[in-house]
Amino acid sequence: MSLPALNLPPVAGFDPDPARSHSLPSRHYVDPRIYAWEQEAIFARSWCYAGHLGQLREPGCYITCRVAGENVIVIRGKDGILRGFYNVCQHRAHELLKGSGRAKVITCPYHAWTYHADGRLRTARGSEGLPDFDKEKFCLKPVKVETMACFVFANLDPAAPSLAGLSGALESEIRAYCPEIDGLVLARTLTYDVAGNWKNSVDNFLECYHCHVAHSDFCDLVDMASYRSICHGIYSSHCGRSRQAESRAYRYSDGERARRFGSWWLWPNLCIEVFPGAPNVNIFHHVPVGPEQTRHVFEFYMQSPEPTPEQEDAIRYIDQVLQAEDIALVESVQRGLKSRGYDQGRFIVDADRTDMSEHAVHHFHALVVEAMARRREGA
Numbered sequence: 480m481s482l483p484a485l486n487l488p489p490v491a492g493f494d495p496d497p498a499r500s501h502s503l504p505s506r507h508y509v510d511p512r513i514y515a516w517e518q519e520a521i522f523a524r525s526w527c528y529a530g531h532l533g534q535l536r537e538p539g540c541y542i543t544c545r546v547a548g549e550n551v552i553v554i555r556g557k558d559g560i561l562r563g564f565y566n567v568c569q570h571r572a573h574e575l576l577k578g579s580g581r582a583k584v585i586t587c588p589y590h591a592w593t594y595h596a597d598g599r600l601r602t603a604r605g606s607e608g609l610p611d612f613d614k615e616k617f618c619l620k621p622v623k624v625e626t627m628a629c630f631v632f633a634n635l636d637p638a639a640p641s642l643a644g645l646s647g648a649l650e651s652e653i654r655a656y657c658p659e660i661d662g663l664v665l666a667r668t669l670t671y672d673v674a675g676n677w678k679n680s681v682d683n684f685l686e687c688y689h690c691h692v693a694h695s696d697f698c699d700l701v702d703m704a705s706y707r708s709i710c711h712g713i714y715s716s717h718c719g720r721s722r723q724a725e726s727r728a729y730r731y732s733d734g735e736r737a738r739r740f741g742s743w744w745l746w747p748n749l750c751i752e753v754f755p756g757a758p759n760v761n762i763f764h765h766v767p768v769g770p771e772q773t774r775h776v777f778e779f780y781m782q783s784p785e786p787t788p789e790q791e792d793a794i795r796y797i798d799q800v801l802q803a804e805d806i807a808l809v810e811s812v813q814r815g816l817k818s819r820g821y822d823q824g825r826f827i828v829d830a831d832r833t834d835m836s837e838h839a840v841h842h843f844h845a846l847v848v849e850a851m852a853r854r855r856e857g858a
């Protein structure tokens with residue numbers, strides 16, 4: 480499959496200095512050709528969130544996920560190694576696995592070719608008498624897989640540098656906010672269909688300039704004077720201290736470690752958050768569905784599959800208050816991005832990287848611009 484033909488010019492007004500730079504032009508948030516191009520130039524070359532290690536503990540355990548429009552399997556082999564494959568049979572291309580589960584062998588539902596969990600073709604009914612049938616030529620096609628903390632990522636680019644190298648100190652930062660992370664289990668999943676481009680949704684996550692205006696309960700929960708956004712390589716950290724255990728958002732049992740809010744964005748579209756209170760971590764995945772549609776998928780990991788009453792309150796706050804506020808913002812911006820009366824804006828930034836500063840949005844746009852430049856150079 481080749482990249483859609485699209486000769487994107489360099490972004491006028493974009494500057495490496497966020498204080499001088501314009502934002503991405505509105506066309507980048509609405510044009511179906513740019514959306515298709517991004518699937519290849521960004522998502523097919525990046526480490527994309529696939530799932531949680533909790534579903535992949537034993538040999539034969541598998542999950543399926545979509546990466547850049549491709550259906551991908553992640554499965555643990557008999558040897559304990561986690562591997563990724565395109566979810567397509569090498570006979571006549573039927574899909575092999577659905578959802579998640581555990582399988583001793585991978586059996587195609589069409590004509591029942593079977594594969595080992597390490598991708599080798601095991602049996603092909605009736606192939607015994609065929610001339611020149613070499614099973615080794617019909618192994619499943621591999622996809623790179625790596626883990627970070629207890630999260631699993633897949634990358635379609637065989638030449639991709641390792642996630643561990645690219646993500647630097649991200650794992651240790653998350654572990655510092657949630658040392659219990661390896662013992663947490665899935666307690667709730669929430670999904671939202673948002674009428675906005677995935678970058679519009681990520682932009683909104685990456686700045687808290689709007690927090691004082693749009694999230695009064697969040698500003699009551701987290702002390703904005705302590706909030707800082709720091710950009711590193713392919714991720715950014717957005718952290719602060721909570722103001723008090725009794726906020727308007729929700730109450731939680733107090734304790735020094737509980738009084739912290741940590742959130743991180745990992746290129747291109749994954750956010751991870753640790754809210755104040757008992758040990759927790761949640762995934763906030765901005766899944767592109769179309770040029771102007773994004774699905775928000777939240778996975779809440781806690782110490783028990785049954786959230787405590789205070790954790791139920793926290794989930795309710797995120798679901799009914801914070802998400803409702805942010806989705807309304809993103810959808811309004813998406814309508815504005817289609818207006819003839821708008822093209823590009825500027826970033827408000829400050830040297831202290833405070834809650835007022837939008838430099839992390841610029842950092843994201845710089846990575847998009849870099850991906851465009853790489854493709855122009857044919858890399």
Ligand code: FES
Pocket residue numbers: 568569570571572573587588589590591592
């Ligand atoms: S397509 Fe899978 S066995 Fe035929």
Ligand SMILES: [Fe+2]
Pocket residue numbers: 683684689690694804805
């Ligand atoms: Fe927000």
